Amino acid sequence: KGDYRFIFVVDLYNEGVDIPEVNTVLFLRPTESLTVFLQQLGRGLRLSQDKECLTVLDFIGQANKRYDFEGKIEALLSNTSKGVQREIKEGFISLPKGCFIQLEKKAREYILDNIRQATGSRIGIVSRITTFEEDTGKPLTLSNFIEHYHLNLKSIYGRDNFSRLCVLAGVKDDFEKIYEVELTKAMLRLCAVDSRRWISFLLRILPQIEQIDESEISSIELNMLTMLYYTVWQKPLNACGFNSVIESIAALKRNKTLFAELLELLEYRFNSIDIVDEPVYLGFDSPLDLYCNYSRDQLLTALEYYTPEKMPSMREGVLYLKDKDIDVLLVTLNKAEKDYSPTTLYNDYSINEFLFHWQSQSTTSDTSSTGQRYIHHKQQGSKVLLFVREYKTEKAGSANLALPYTFLGLADYVSHEGSRPMNIVWRLRKPIPAKYLKKTNKLIVG
Numbered sequence: 001k002g003d004y005r006f007i008f009v010v011d012l013y014n015e016g017v018d019i020p021e022v023n024t025v026l027f028l029r030p031t032e033s034l035t036v037f038l039q040q041l042g043r044g045l046r047l048s049q050d051k052e053c054l055t056v057l058d059f060i061g062q063a064n065k066r067y068d069f070e071g072k073i074e075a076l077l078s079n080t081s082k083g084v085q086r087e088i089k090e091g092f093i094s095l096p097k098g099c100f101i102q103l104e105k106k107a108r109e110y111i112l113d114n115i116r117q118a119t120g121s122r123i124g125i126v127s128r129i130t131t132f133e134e135d136t137g138k139p140l141t142l143s144n145f146i147e148h149y150h151l152n153l154k155s156i157y158g159r160d161n162f163s164r165l166c167v168l169a170g171v172k173d174d175f176e177k178i179y180e181v182e183l184t185k186a187m188l189r190l191c192a193v194d195s196r197r198w199i200s201f202l203l204r205i206l207p208q209i210e211q212i213d214e215s216e217i218s219s220i221e222l223n224m225l226t227m228l229y230y231t232v233w234q235k236p237l238n239a240c241g242f243n244s245v246i247e248s249i250a251a252l253k254r255n256k257t258l259f260a261e262l263l264e265l266l267e268y269r270f271n272s273i274d275i276v277d278e279p280v281y282l283g284f285d286s287p288l289d290l291y292c293n294y295s296r297d298q299l300l301t302a303l304e305y306y307t308p309e310k311m312p313s314m315r316e317g318v319l320y321l322k323d324k325d326i327d328v329l330l331v332t333l334n335k336a337e338k339d340y341s342p343t344t345l346y347n348d349y350s351i352n353e354f355l356f357h358w359q360s361q362s363t364t365s366d367t368s369s370t371g372q373r374y375i376h377h378k379q380q381g382s383k384v385l386l387f388v389r390e391y392k393t394e395k396a397g398s399a400n401l402a403l404p405y406t407f408l409g410l411a412d413y414v415s416h417e418g419s420r421p422m423n424i425v426w427r428l429r430k431p432i433p434a435k436y437l438k439k440t441n442k443l444i445v446g
Contacts, residue, residue: 020046071150157188158397350440
């Protein structure tokens with residue numbers, strides 16, 4: 001009715017109260033709990049007549065320099081691949097359609113400065129590691145640190161490995177530096193890994209890797225080890241001086257500290273998986289799982305295009321594997337002109353949860369052998385695999401990280417328009433999950 005203009009409460013209206021008319025929320029006391037923060041914010045997020053927006057007045061951050069803005073904002077953004085700082089700078093353009101967050105200029109500057117000082121820099125992370133056990137009463141582990149401060153793994157590994165940061169913080173003894181660079185970069189590339197099958201295999205086999213005989217493991221297991229090999233070494237065996245994949249991975253155990261951290265990272269990723277994946281039968285034993293993320297090296301290894309001995313080049317976003325009769329489509333949705341030529345700025349997007357619009361290479365005509373294979377692939381018995389990512393790269397700490405592709409599975413030809421390029425509509429055999437759909441269909445609404 002509007003009889004009450006202000007309500008001041010402590011731990012009373014966090015949940016269970018529905019007052020849609022609330023249009024202003026004041027934060028007067030800090031909380032480290034993301035759940036409580038979202039509950040408090042949620043008191044004002046209900047729709048109500050004549051209510052255009054929710055105004056949030058934060059009186060905490062200015063008084064508490066260590067207040068965690070990054071974790072709070074990341075929780076609101078959900079699955080952004082751009083990073084919190086970039087989202088703030090660009091005006092939160094990755095929010096779902098119909099949603100917006102507006103920060104005053106001074107507030108934006110203050111929050112960005114807070115993030116840079118807290119966890120947006122190597123010094124900030126080291127500072128938090130130094131006092132972690134005293135501040136939280138919890139043992140210092142990678143998972144405890146990440147979960148308490150609501151950090152993204154990439155904010156750690158984009159700067160250094162966690163063990164080295166602990167040494168710099170004075171809470172861990174120094175350790176051997178052998179293969180430290182390779183392992184640190186590999187762990188950054190593994191921050192997005194989310195295949196239960198692949199992770200559980202690695203957690204099972206890595207602790208005893210030096211005891212494994214390559215002739216005694218299956219072809220798919222060797223393939224999964226080769227995926228890890230290329231994640232670490234990035235070059236064929238002869239270029240790295242190893243005789244086998246198992247030898248190359250067993251060598252990493254010479255750095256006991258970082259090998260143990262690698263296992264901890266994989267276990268953390270396994271426990272953080274929020275998708276329901278499943279194997280996809282491609283006519284041969286493949287480690288690729290539906291809806292999982294893979295780097296280009298990992299997926300090309302899984303498809304046996306890369307082998308331990310050879311790493312053929314692949315410049316474009318399409319690949320035809322003649323021996324397997326498979327067309328591989330690698331799609332980057334949002335393309336920066338500096339990364340692509342005018343002839344490769346393709347127009348790709350989802351139409352709905354099953355249909356995907358894809359533009360071929362500019363030289364592909366509908367009468368060419370490639371174009372005809374796309375059109376008649378089902379009749380000819382060939383398969384089409386669709387891998388999609390939102391951006392080519394993202395900023396991860398001080399590093400630029402190539403984003404992985406999400407495997408959306410097998411696709412079938414529906415229709416096409418034009419030639420050179422062909423505009424093809426594919427029908428996916430499995431639906432695009434909602435968490436990916438809002439990213440893949442963004443381009444059709446501008």
